[in-house]
Each structure stands twice: as C-alpha cells, then as structure tokens.
Amino acid sequence: MKETVLTVRIDKKLKKELEALEKTKLSTTSDVVREALFEYLRKEKELNEIRKVIAKRFAEGRISFENVVKLLGYEEAKKVAFFVETAKKSLEEGLA
Numbered sequence: 001m002k003e004t005v006l007t008v009r010i011d012k013k014l015k016k017e018l019e020a021l022e023k024t025k026l027s028t029t030s031d032v033v034r035e036a037l038f039e040y041l042r043k044e045k046e047l048n049e050i051r052k053v054i055a056k057r058f059a060e061g062r063i064s065f066e067n068v069v070k071l072l073g074y075e076e077a078k079k080v081a082f083f084v085e086t087a088k089k090s091l092e093e094g095l096a
Contacts, residue, residue, distance in 0.1 A: 008033070051076070059084045 010018070021032055054071055057063040058080055068077040 051080075055080045055084065059087070 018029060018032060021027075022029060025032065051072060054063065054068055058065070058068050065077060065081060068080055071077075072080065
C-alpha cells in the first residue's frame with residue numbers, strides 16, 4: 001500500500017505532549033498520529049451507526065424527540081427531526 005504525506009499544524013503544547021508520548025511508547029510521530037487518526041475514524045464510524053439507529057427509531061415513532069436530544073444533543077436532534085419531517089413530506093407529496 002502506498003502511503004501519502006499529510007501535513008498538520010499543531011500548537012506548541014500539543015507538540016510537547018506528542019513528543020512525550022513518543023518517548024513513552026518508543027514510537028515515531030507518524031506512528032502516534034496514524035494510530036490516533038485510525039482510532040478517531042473508528043469511533044466516528046461507530047457514532048454514525050448509532051446516530052442512524054436513533055434517527056430510524058425516531059422516524060418510526062419509537063423514540064421521542066426529548067430522548068433524541070438526550071442521546072445526540074440538541075443541534076444533532078434538530079437535524080434528525082428536520083430530515084425525518086422532510087422525508088415524510090416528500091413521501092406524502094409523492095403519493096398524492
């Protein structure tokens with residue numbers, strides 16, 4: 001697999017923490033950042049799956065908006081509610 005170079009800007013404090021972690025893990029900056037990025041992407045993928053399940057249950061009427069807010073936060077819950085409402089209207093207009 002061919003690797004590509006990624007340039008990232010970080011502040012001095014984060015750089016010092018990264019250097020300390022490198023020494024602890026006896027690892028390179030690239031290895032530490034690669035591992036952190038991989039873990040971040042894995043968690044985001046899991047969270048997206050959870051969001052989909054919550055949105056589906058909300059659309060089915062199996063979970064209240066208040067519980068969506070508790071689980072996803074208000075801003076994300078608003079997006080889910082907007083999407084569900086838009087999909088319902090679109091379906092109704094298509095059947096009319």
